[in-house]
Amino acid sequence: xxxxxxxxxxxxxxxxxxxxxxxxxxxxxxxxxxxxxxxxxxxxxxxxxxxxxxxxxxxxxxxxxxxxxxxxxxxxxxxxxxxxxxxxxxxxxxxxxxxxxxxxxxxxxxxxxxxxxxxxxxxxxxxxxxxxxxxxxxxxxxxxxxxxxxxxxxxxxxxxxxxxxxxxxxxxxxxxxxxxxxxxxxxxxxxxxxxxxxxxxxxxxxxxxxxxxxxxxxxxxxxxxxxxxxxxxxxxxxxxxxxxxxxxxxxxxxxxxxxxxxxxxxxxxxxxxxxxxxxxxxxxxxxxxxxxxxxxxxxxxxxxxxxxxxxxxxxxxxxxxxxxxxxxxxxxxxxxxxxxxxxxxxxxxxxxxxxxxxxxxxxxxxxxxxxxxxxxxxxxxxxxxxxxxxxxxxxxxxxxxxxxxxxxxxxxxxxxxxxxxxxxxxxxxxxxxxxxxxxxxxxxxxxxxxxxxxxxxxxxxxxxxxxx
Amino acid sequence: xxxxxxxxxxxxxxxxxxxxxxxxxxxxxxxxxxxxxxxxxxxxxxxxxxxxxxxxxxxxxxxxxxxxxxxxxxxxxxxxxxxxxxxxxxxxxxxxxxxxxxxxxxxxxxxxxxxxxxxxxxxxxxxxxxxxxxxxxxxxxxxxxxxxxxxxxxxxxxxxxxxxxxxxxxxxxxxxxxxxxxxxxxxxxxxxxxxxxxxxxxxxxxxxxxxxxxxxxxxxxxxxxxxxxxxxxxxxxxxxxxxxxxxxxxxxxxxxxxxxxxxxxxxxxxxxxxxxxxxxxxxxxxxxxxxxxxxxxxxxxxxxxxxxxxxxxxxxxxxxxxxxxxxxxxxxxxxxxxxxxxxxxxxxxxxxxxxxxxxxxxxxxxxxxxxxxxxxxxxxxxxxxxxxxxxxxxxxxxxxxxxxxxxxxxxxxxxxxxxxxxxxxxxxxxxxxxxxxxxxxxxxxxx
Numbered sequence: 030x031x032x033x034x035x036x037x038x039x040x041x042x043x044x045x046x047x048x049x050x051x052x053x054x055x056x057x058x059x060x061x062x063x064x065x066x067x068x069x070x071x072x073x074x075x076x077x078x079x080x081x082x083x084x085x086x087x088x089x090x091x092x093x094x095x096x097x098x099x100x101x102x103x104x105x106x107x108x109x110x111x112x113x114x115x116x117x118x119x120x121x122x123x124x125x126x127x128x129x130x131x132x133x134x135x136x137x138x139x140x141x142x143x144x145x146x147x148x149x150x151x152x153x154x155x156x157x158x159x160x161x162x163x164x165x166x167x168x169x170x171x172x173x174x175x176x177x178x179x180x181x182x183x184x185x186x187x188x189x190x191x192x193x194x195x196x197x198x199x200x201x202x203x204x205x206x207x208x209x210x211x212x213x214x215x216x217x218x219x220x221x222x223x224x225x226x227x228x229x230x231x232x233x234x235x236x237x238x239x240x241x242x243x244x245x246x247x248x249x250x251x252x253x254x255x256x257x258x259x260x261x262x263x264x265x266x267x268x269x270x271x272x273x274x275x276x277x278x279x280x281x282x283x284x285x286x287x288x289x290x291x292x293x294x295x296x297x298x299x300x301x302x303x304x305x306x307x308x309x310x311x312x313x314x315x316x317x318x319x320x321x322x323x324x325x326x327x328x329x330x331x332x333x334x335x336x337x338x339x340x341x342x343x344x345x346x347x348x349x350x351x352x353x354x355x356x357x358x359x360x361x362x363x364x365x366x367x368x369x370x371x372x373x374x375x376x377x378x379x380x381x382x383x384x385x386x387x388x389x390x391x392x393x394x395x396x397x398x399x400x401x402x403x404x405x406x407x408x409x410x411x412x413x414x415x416x417x418x419x420x421x422x423x424x425x426x427x428x429x430x431x432x433x434x435x436x437x438x439x440x441x442x443x444x445x446x447x448x449x450x451x452x453x454x455x456x457x458x459x460x461x462x463x464x465x466x467x468x469x470x471x472x473x474x475x476x477x478x479x480x481x482x483x484x485x486x487x488x489x490x491x492x493x494x495x496x497x
Numbered sequence: 498x499x500x501x502x503x504x505x506x507x508x509x510x511x512x513x514x515x516x517x518x519x520x521x522x523x524x525x526x527x528x529x530x531x532x533x534x535x536x537x538x539x540x541x542x543x544x545x546x547x548x549x550x551x552x553x554x555x556x557x558x559x560x561x562x563x564x565x566x567x568x569x570x571x572x573x574x575x576x577x578x579x580x581x582x583x584x585x586x587x588x589x590x591x592x593x594x595x596x597x598x599x600x601x602x603x604x605x606x607x608x609x610x611x612x613x614x615x616x617x618x619x620x621x622x623x624x625x626x627x628x629x630x631x632x633x634x635x636x637x638x639x640x641x642x643x644x645x646x647x648x649x650x651x652x653x654x655x656x657x658x659x660x661x662x663x664x665x666x667x668x669x670x671x672x673x674x675x676x677x678x679x680x681x682x683x684x685x686x687x688x689x690x691x692x693x694x695x696x697x698x699x700x701x702x703x704x705x706x707x708x709x710x711x712x713x714x715x716x717x718x719x720x721x722x723x724x725x726x727x728x729x730x731x732x733x734x735x736x737x738x739x740x741x742x743x744x745x746x747x748x749x750x751x752x753x754x755x756x757x758x759x760x761x762x763x764x765x766x767x768x769x770x771x772x773x774x775x776x777x778x779x780x781x782x783x784x785x786x787x788x789x790x791x792x793x794x795x796x797x798x799x800x801x802x803x804x805x806x807x808x809x810x811x812x813x814x815x816x817x818x819x820x821x822x823x824x825x826x827x828x829x830x831x832x833x834x835x836x837x838x839x840x841x842x843x844x845x846x847x848x849x850x851x852x853x854x855x856x857x858x859x860x861x862x863x864x865x866x867x868x869x870x871x872x873x874x875x876x877x878x879x880x881x882x883x884x885x886x887x888x889x890x891x892x893x894x895x896x897x898x899x900x901x902x903x904x905x906x907x908x909x910x911x912x913x914x915x916x917x918x919x920x921x922x923x924x925x926x927x928x929x930x931x932x933x934x935x936x937x938x939x940x941x942x943x944x
Contacts, residue, residue: 078582083565098542102566119541156585175754220877261942294642409872415686420884422872441882442873493882493903493942
């Protein structure tokens with residue numbers, strides 16, 4: 030793969046030189062060209078096809094501890110120079126020197142280049158998928174009162190050049206499909222959703238049958254019609270394979286981001302080398318897992334993605350790093366510097382975050398739980414990294430009674446404290462699976478992330494149900 | 498300024514064919530964001546964003562495209578792409594662009610020149626002053642995760658072949674701090690902020706006091722015992738709750754059977770003391786605006802009147818489908834077609850301040866913050882469950898801090914279980930104003 034041709038190397042060099050004119054000690058140009066298509070079916074109708082194009086560059090200048098940043102949608106040499114001057118304005122120390130930046134190109138292969146570019150697929154073929162999933166979700170299911178189906182693809186080409194001489198880029202294609210169904214019964218309405226998304230092209234649909242996705246969403250909504258209110262209080266919780274990666278994303282992932290560590294805003298600060306979790310837990314963040322939602326060749330600062338072991342057999346081994354934090358600590362970056370788009374500064378973010386397989390038999394984990402909750406799918410979550418307190422939603426959950434999965438439960442939140450929960454994991458299965466695609470939000474920026482877990486049990490979490 | 502945006506929109510409209518309706522939205526914004534850390538500028542971002550979105554309706558089919566650029570050469574491409582996209586949509590007789598409806602566009606005075614003219618150095622100084630003030634407020638403040646100043650100016654135009662020609666410009670600015678408070682080996686966080694139309698509106702001292710108070714008052718928090726009890730929601734929490742309630746009154750969700758209040762117009766759905774309005778013409782509201790996303794005048798809409806469900810919010814399409822008229826509630830940016838949304842929800846206030854409400858409750862919990870609203874609330878089924886922190890209410894007074902508990906009920910029950918509304922209306926940087934709210938019989942999980 031070659032570096033996308035968004036801005037020529039001479040213009041990049043000149044822009045970096047302009048950016049350093051006020052005495053900055055580091056400058057960077059991040060250029061992005063993103064084309065996206067989305068199609069939406071609701072209420073039985075193809076409501077909308079939408080196409081979007083976002084193109085621009087973000088320029089940052091670092092001087093000591095201060096970063097200046099500006100972005101522009103104008104990729105001409107003049108537009109870039111103006112943005113470079115705006116970014117440089119934050120560093121008032123005109124050294125009068127003329128800078129020359131020699132750029133050296135680094136090609137990094139993408140872990141999963143698309144085999145079928147969505148841009149080459151006829152719109153009619155995308156629309157046909159929506160109709161099929163809608164029909165499948167409604168077939169033989171009179172309780173299904175509404176279905177929405179969504180298709181999306183994007184191609185994001187980026188170029189990163191910096192004053193250290195780096196010139197690199199990436200070409201990221203992502204394809205997404207989701208079905209949301211509403212079932213109506215005597216007890217009111219319930220919802221069910223099924224979503225798949227991978228860092229691949231239109232070949233996503235060789236891997237998934239949209240009829241199956243439609244039926245899965247429909248089944249989930251119908252099952253919940255008979256659901257009873259979730260219990261209230263502390264109890265054992267078993268998380269199903271692939272359904273609960275968000276637990277680790279929230280319970281410890283964010284707390285291992287070096288920017289929060291540096292500000293003392295994490296319960297995991299200063300704990301490298303210490304035991305922070307059950308010895309059954311090995312936590313990985315890996316942007317090189319081909320096809321997963323958080324995969325890429327290089328991060329948004331030009332660092333190649335890599336596999337980072339964060340917790341090994343319960344011992345905290347390392348944090349995740351971006352350029353600024355790694356520079357300050359005098360260590361290597363870990364490929365975790367990401368941004369939502371050229372309009373934002375990068376910061377430390379997760380990629381694909383997951384727990385490695387254990388040795389327990391998943392069925393035995395459930396059978397060994399006398400009373401508790403089985404969560405097949407967790408929804409979104411949120412964490413306060415400074416206290417470790419986190420919360421996440423159960424979108425598909427069941428009661429466990431006498432070692433058996435019994436009745437479905439209505440939605441609710443689970444809450445816990447990261448370090449406590451990590452210590453209280455007493456069983457990890459051997460049935461690892463990646464979960465559905467996620468969007469991780471931090472400081473107002475959303476980036477695509479993946480996660481995964483095998484079946485595992487937490488001995489005590491607080492279930493926030495409505496039952497007294 | 499906006500003449501340039503109108504000229505761009507007019508140019509695209511000039512290319513419309515006789516057999517199609519075309520709507521062009523052009524938006525442009527500039528933003529400044531300054532973050533300080535330990536007495537220094539950590540980052541200073543200044544940026545401009547602009548773009549154009551085109552909606553085409555032809556043969557009862559709708560297509561849309563946008564570009565994050567105002568370059569002359571992209572305009573034709575965007576229109577062509579929107580036209581092409583329309584050919585794949587299912588025909589829908591209710592589609593159609595907004596038409597002038599005779600409602601006068603209010604003049605709200607939402608723009609201040611000073612946002613652009615105040616020197617950056619003065620804005621940096623405000624952020625530094627805030628950080629220093631939070632540190633000085635309490636010796637238990639152990640760090641400031643971030644202290645920031647941010648402002649923005651947004652302008653937008655909507656022009657259509659159906660006679661819409663709307664221009665708007667707004668400014669906003671903000672200071673906020675996120676401190677850490679430490680006592681022994683325990684750390685808690687808080688936040689405080691101040692918002693306004695221009696830098697002179699900002700109250701840095703009040704933001705600092707609030708941030709320090711929120712961070713320190715949870716030190717020593719314990720997990721409460723569970724049960725069903727009465728809770729008092731802090732204004733900040735109420736505003737989030739009202740935002741979710743207003744979402745269930747979205748006409749588009751109602752039309753499609755995704756609202757738990759569909760088919761219930763005219764019925765009592767809340768305690769009779771509850772009157773809820775969405776009024777984007779109130780200039781105190783953070784999201785006040787003169788015209789909606791389709792260029793129609795915004796207006797005051799009563800959603801719940803004395804406990805009775807009065808009306809739903811609509812844009813042009815959802816209104817036509819429901820046999821109603823648009824309530825001027827189209828929301829969008831240049832990169833999307835208009836949805837439906839509330840902008841400035843407020844609850845008619847009651848007579849008592851928060852201490853009086855707490856005294857009347859006797860025993861319960863004051864909920865000062867919630868988390869996981871996006872994951873624990875289902876606006877279709879009404880199931881409501883959220884993580885929470887707060888203070889115990891015992892004997893009519895505030896007691897020890899509480900953490901790591903959940904509050905749960907259903908949206909339907911919570912509206913009926915409202916037993917008192919405070920008089921302490923707070924205008925917050927979100928789509929609803931806050932006020933203290935007392936709700937009984939909420940399920941609290943704890944030990």
